[in-house]
Amino acid sequence: MNQIIPFSKERMLSGDRVTGKLHLGHYAGSLHNRVKLQSRYDTLVMLADVQALTTHFDHPENISRHLREITLDYLAAGVDPNESTIFIQSMVPEIAELTVFFSMFVTVNSLRHNPTIKAESGNRSLGELYYGFLGYPVSQTSDIAFCKATVIPVGEDQLPHLELTRKLIRRFNELYRPVFPEPQAIISEMPRLVGTDGNAKMSKSLGNTIPLDCTEEELAFKIRKAVTDPARVHKDDPGHPEICPIFSYHQAFRSQEADKIQEACQMGSIGCTMCKRCLFKDLNLMLEPMRERRAMYTRRSDDIEDILKTGTRRAQELAKETLGEVREAMGLDYFNHNQVN
Ligand code: SF4
Structure with a gap:
């Protein structure tokens, strides 16, 4: 004991x-x-x-x-x-x-x-x-x-x-x-x-979460499928980051970059695919050490x-x-x- x-x-x-x-x-x-x-x-x-x-x-x-x-x-x-x-x-x-x-x-x-x-x-x-x-x-x-x-x-x-x-x-x-x-x-x-579907709450029961144990592929899929500003049809259309879940994740996890993303989105100088790619890169970097620790404890x-x-x-x-x-x-x-x- x-x-x-x-x-x-x-x-x-x-x-x-x-x-x-x-x-x-x-x-x-x-x-x-x-x-x-x-x-x-x-x-x-x-x-x-x-x-x-x-x-x-x-x-x-x-x-x-x-x-x-x-x-x-x-x-x-x-x-x-x-x-x-x-x-x-x-x-x-x-x-x-x-x-x-x-x-x-x-x-x-x-x-x-x-x-x-x-x-x-x-x-x-x-x-x-x-x-x-x-x-x-x-x-x-x-x-x-x-x-x-x-x-x-x-x-x-x-x-x-x-x-x-x-x-x-x-x-x-x-x-x-x-x-x-x-x-x-x-x-x-x-x-x-917010949830990946734009719902005000990220919740398991709503199926709109990004789990902490997601693999690189699952993370990429979740981000790719997440809703964005529906008014943006072309990548140079001015966007409304305030209603976009992806932007809220930038604010939470990439606070240094959030202002730049906001401006670029509003001016239509960044496309949603690129914007999601930047988020994926940083979230994946954050989750990587968690995956390593998880693997270590799973073995023990x-x-x-x-x-x-x-x-x-x-x-x-x-x-x-x-x-x-x-x-x-x-x-x-x-x-x-x-x-x-
Ligand atoms: S550019 Fe980024 S913040 Fe703007 S609507 Fe697309 S995903 Fe959302």
């Missing part, structure tokens, strides 16, 4: 629902920030398998495959298991316990009107929403609180969740005793990525299991400590930290 290294710095928590492979949207949204900041903070990366059930409860059999795929995506993207603690949410039961405690003082109304929940629930009425789905922000609060994370790398769309977390943490601290720090967001400097699959076991044990230790404080603050530590002998 590997030795558990104690936490010593400020903590950063991030993670993903275990619903399938990660794509460039995840990378731009927060993954690149986690990699960049992992040595500055004690970094925890959570595989949110419980939260995957909020929308995939009827197919739990896929979760263990996705767990492995996402872990590989993390390691390939540069999450370093010596710097970051990668752990499995359902194996830290204290998170669920904390969710129950927080749920006592959150109103259904505040959950229903949370902008992210509103957007994701579409036109469904309260009567059609599942309790677990509605309570997603409470569960996220517990993810952040159990490890006393103070910084959370997020995309702009996650800010309403974090605001609710801050409110719940404040409420807990006022009601009982200050146990939790209020977390701050670290917003990605990359813009939110026992290492992945070790990384997950060690990370999860470390998170469990932390959770026990925090929940001890929580029970004490709430007056629920009846028999010496709830041990009955």
